[in-house]
Amino acid sequence: MSESNESSKNLGRRPEGVSDDTVEAVGKVSEALEYVDRARGHLYSFHQLMGRADLLLGDACDLLRDAGHGEVADRLATEMVGRNVLYGRWTFQIVEDFDDNYWSVFREHEHRVRDELQHGVRHVFEAEMKERRRTKGQPGHEGRP
Template sequence: MTDQQIPNPPDHARPERATDEQVAAAGKLSEALETVERARGRLYDFHQLIGHADLMLDEAVQKLREAGRDDIAEQVEKELVGRNVLHGRWMFQIVEDFDDHYWSTFRSCEATVRGELCGGRRHVFESEMKEARRTHGHPRHEARP
């Protein structure tokens, strides 16, 4: 079988009933989810950075005490160590709320739309883009592994 005869893998092939508009809409929603996934990663980065900074405050307080500035050490300890990032919340609570009430809903909605429009197949739009952009018969431009 030549490279030109190899169809898109079944898990990326467009279902017969899917229109160009439906594939594009599902693709755009999937792209939006990918952006939310990137934002989620940054939220987890923020979570860990804030946690690390909070632990570093212990060392700063100790150094202030060693420098003879118990007054400032007590102020930093009282005002910053263990402080909520948002009203009533540490970062783990913010991450959990994001995951439970936004991210999980977004993922579910994207899966439902993809299921309805593309038979549950992922990256149909991108698979068709790959097929249109690759150089058929050229090394490293194969349709699939």
């Protein structure tokens, strides 16, 4: 049995008969999903930032009107306040489309890969890396909580 198989037995993560190559490949699929999750977070940040910017621009238009600059305020309000950020879409529609047609589909695939190849066990690759890299007996390097 390889060293990584032996160390994972101590952690009880790697299912019996799962090869090092499979653990590495499944780990890459999971890592890719983690990057998609991060991208999704940035997309939600974009959604919130654009929404806040639109509200602030609306407030600015009100202030411009109050300051006697109605023509400028009207131009901004008409052309920019509430404007689509992509053709026909506000950011909530972009977020919904991403969630429904990419993120949720990828999550299902990642779960299926883990279920089929690692009996549903998550983070086998990382658990084995932890076991290899930690200093046994050293405070802060415990194998388990």
